[in-house]
Amino acid sequence: xxxxxxxxxxxxxxxxxxxxxxxxxxxxxxxxxxxxxxxxxxxxxxxxxxxxxxxxxxxxxxxxxxxxxxxxxxxxxxxxxxxxxxxxxxxxxxxxxxxxxxxxxxxxxxxxxxxxxxxxxxxxxxxxxxxxxxxxxxxxxxxxxxxxxxxxxxxxxxxxxxxxxxxxxxxxxxxxxxxxxxxxxxxxxxxxxxxxxxxxxxxxxxxxxxxxxxxxxxxxxxxxxxxxxxxxxxxxxxxxxxxxxxxxxxxxxxxxxxxxxxxxxxxxxxxxxxxxxxxxxxxxxxxxxxxxxxxxxxxxxxxxxxxxxxxxxxxxxxxxxxxxxxxxxxxxxxxxxxxxxxxxxxxxxxxxxxxxxxxxxxxxxxxxxxxxxxxxxxxxxxxxxxxxxxxxxxxxxxxxxxxxxxxxxxxxxxxxxxxxxxxxxxxxxxxxxxxxxxxxxxxxxxxxxxxxxxxxxxxxxxxxxxxxxxxxxxxxxxxxxxxxxxxxxxxxxxxxxx
Amino acid sequence: xxxxxxxxxxxxxxxxxxxxxxxxxxxxxxxxxxxxxxxxxxxxxxxxxxxxxxxxxxxxxxxxxxxxxxxxxxxxxxxxxxxxxxxxxxxxxxxxxxxxxxxxxxxxxxxxxxxxxxxxxxxxxxxxxxxxxxxxxxxxxxxxxxxxxxxxxxxxxxxxxxxxxxxxxxxxxxxxxxxxxxxxxxxxxxxxxxxxxxxxxxxxxxxxxxxxxxxxxxxxxxxxxxxxxxxxxxxxxxxxxxxxxxxxxxxxxxxxxxxxxxxxxxxxxxxxxxxxxxxxxxxxxxxxxxxxxxxxxxxxxxxxxxxxxxxxxxxxxxxxxxxxxxxxxxxxxx
Numbered sequence: 110x111x112x113x114x115x116x117x118x119x120x121x122x123x124x125x126x127x128x129x130x131x132x133x134x135x136x137x138x139x140x141x142x143x144x145x146x147x148x149x150x151x152x153x154x155x156x157x158x159x160x161x162x163x164x165x166x167x168x169x170x171x172x173x174x175x176x177x178x179x180x181x182x183x184x185x186x187x188x189x190x191x192x193x194x195x196x197x198x199x200x201x202x203x204x205x206x207x208x209x210x211x212x213x214x215x216x217x218x219x220x221x222x223x224x225x226x227x228x229x230x231x232x233x234x235x236x237x238x239x240x241x242x243x244x245x246x247x248x249x250x251x252x253x254x255x256x257x258x259x260x261x262x263x264x265x266x267x268x269x270x271x272x273x274x275x276x277x278x279x280x281x282x283x284x285x286x287x288x289x290x291x292x293x294x295x296x297x298x299x300x301x302x303x304x305x306x307x308x309x310x311x312x313x314x315x316x317x318x319x320x321x322x323x324x325x326x327x328x329x330x331x332x333x334x335x336x337x338x339x340x341x342x343x344x345x346x347x348x349x350x351x352x353x354x355x356x357x358x359x360x361x362x363x364x365x366x367x368x369x370x371x372x373x374x375x376x377x378x379x380x381x382x383x384x385x386x387x388x389x390x391x392x393x394x395x396x397x398x399x400x401x402x403x404x405x406x407x408x409x410x411x412x413x414x415x416x417x418x419x420x421x422x423x424x425x426x427x428x429x430x431x432x433x434x435x436x437x438x439x440x441x442x443x444x445x446x447x448x449x450x451x452x453x454x455x456x457x458x459x460x461x462x463x464x465x466x467x468x469x470x471x472x473x474x475x476x477x478x479x480x481x482x483x484x485x486x487x488x489x490x491x492x493x494x495x496x497x498x499x500x501x502x503x504x505x506x507x508x509x510x511x512x513x514x515x516x517x518x519x520x521x522x523x524x525x526x527x528x529x530x531x532x533x534x535x536x537x538x539x540x541x542x543x544x545x546x547x548x549x550x551x552x553x554x555x556x557x558x559x560x561x562x563x564x565x566x567x568x569x570x571x572x573x574x575x576x577x578x579x580x581x582x583x584x585x586x587x588x589x590x591x592x593x594x595x596x597x598x599x600x601x602x603x604x605x606x607x
Numbered sequence: 608x609x610x611x612x613x614x615x616x617x618x619x620x621x622x623x624x625x626x627x628x629x630x631x632x633x634x635x636x637x638x639x640x641x642x643x644x645x646x647x648x649x650x651x652x653x654x655x656x657x658x659x660x661x662x663x664x665x666x667x668x669x670x671x672x673x674x675x676x677x678x679x680x681x682x683x684x685x686x687x688x689x690x691x692x693x694x695x696x697x698x699x700x701x702x703x704x705x706x707x708x709x710x711x712x713x714x715x716x717x718x719x720x721x722x723x724x725x726x727x728x729x730x731x732x733x734x735x736x737x738x739x740x741x742x743x744x745x746x747x748x749x750x751x752x753x754x755x756x757x758x759x760x761x762x763x764x765x766x767x768x769x770x771x772x773x774x775x776x777x778x779x780x781x782x783x784x785x786x787x788x789x790x791x792x793x794x795x796x797x798x799x800x801x802x803x804x805x806x807x808x809x810x811x812x813x814x815x816x817x818x819x820x821x822x823x824x825x826x827x828x829x830x831x832x833x834x835x836x837x838x839x840x841x842x843x844x845x846x847x848x849x850x851x852x853x854x855x856x857x858x859x860x861x862x863x864x865x866x867x868x869x870x871x872x873x874x875x876x877x878x879x880x881x882x883x884x885x886x887x888x889x890x891x892x893x894x895x896x897x898x899x900x901x902x903x904x905x906x907x908x909x910x911x912x913x914x915x916x917x918x919x920x921x922x923x924x925x926x927x928x929x930x931x932x933x934x935x936x937x938x939x940x941x
Binding site for chain 1: 800804809810812816817819822824
């Protein structure tokens, strides 16, 4: 079987942070090629390079033994590479055939759209894919998720795609729909189409892929025939790395129960969530993206409505309807979405730090001196690097922005702080600083809920870990039983039921 | 790099002020009597009516909203004021002492005007925040509603005040400066303080900059938004009394016409971004004065009144494009 695409030394850096290092791989025509790795391992970056969305910092790509240089997804599409993104790129107000031909419309004489030809081609495509139940005139918004995915695939192969890249195609599908998808992949394979398949679900990888490549921290780890690799072994290779000394020593003595959550449910997102949080405890929440961890904290913080369930803080049942109820009760939240929900980039350092706690400074007029003193205190304590107190946050690096965001969350004087992906996208030094601060907070009596997709830090930081999958808590591991493999077993469904 | 950045930011902050000075110099050259005190006071008086509304509009725009209904709201509140004034004045005929009667009737007119405008502002804010309807749509609707009510009550005619003291109050001059100008500047001082030194002011900027961050920072976003429409309502209530007192009457068809445009233009010329998040009360004051000077000059130079709108339009577009240029420059430098 000949090689359809070959990469040599693909490296990608973002503002001098290397997210993909020296990836060289050959993919054969007609195979289903799996890529696995933890969040941030570089899978998405790699396929974005292959589909023309990113240009590699260095390295070369051959397609059909010809050196290619793709500057955009359109270039990739022209030579026969299509990406089906995790979030669909269909225009929901247009109908099926319009989406398939979007940007490539067939035009008849006099520049008028040849609708008939487009509809007929669409019908033919859908028949080939054995999903002829989809009407070419149907509006995208009226389709089910699986049908939308079929349309995405039809769109991808409409223009003779020879390499189809699927990024987490099954996250939103039911098991029946997954079967349909797998049937389709088999048929595409028989037609000679090559498929790169990315998934967190190792069972699926095992089932559908011929070979699987493992990435970790942007590095190539191994490439094996899937038949030679057990699911356990895959999980182990995804995470297999030693803990470095970046984490402070665990010496917290968790005290009494502070927060009890019982039977919390949110429609279609969370099912029957119950857990306890102790004083001075760092409680980890692990799980894959989309497992419901952020939704859970947003519910506790009054940013989402729970359908049922109770939250008890220090023996008092809380009725949190709004974020300010939560803050008044002594809860604080560091959002995973730093620039979207954490800080205001056009505000200066001082105003960001006091944004959530402003009432402590306004009696009723804002005491600017007190604000400034507090900002100085945090800049000193968290070693925040900023040109000045009046510098806008957009001038600060990601790590320093995150420290400001953390300062903001702490300045409301909470009893419990929930940190969601506190070290996402920041450098190692800033990470370590943040680990130390969180540890100090716990040592001073605060309870911490620590959400992270990086297993290394979950293990390094937490006294106890709860693992979520598909909106449920599926496992609990104490500090002495913690290992990345064990967490992965629960997170990917090898253990823990459902 | 740093220095040029610094220059850029200080320029964009003082931009409206520089524009005002340049405009004044040009005006003086074209028409030397421009600088006479009487002319300047005249300009200030003319701009203070919509200027007062622009102060409230600044909060609305910083929070990310817009209020198109302020002109019709002025007419409706002014109509209510005059109807109340006449009713109380007639009821108190022969009341002694007379000054107290006059005072009571004017006070009641003032209270009614504020009550109408505050309720109207609350209605706008309520529909926008609780009804989740776009501010442009809500206030476009209420603009029509308020005007229609005014026309109906006034039978498309004029509301005439029967109390001549009301007119005198509108024309009154204190320490050489007309009453509306005093009120304009006092309100500007108060609101500038509110914007810069209170929680409310900080929250308005936060909501306009990034609503999601504001919500996640436990700020009651809906309340902040709603209050901004109530503030602009309050300002309209004051302007309605001042403008109806100035003429001692109020036309149901013409009163408050185009006030929304002048108020929004003043805010925009003053450097407040239509996208929200930041702005300045004194900027809006300067913006209002710039518009006033342009009107004044066109009159003085005998240019057709029909062309005044053209010049005003060019100034608004020009002012915003210059500010946009500054922002883009400072971005591309990063």
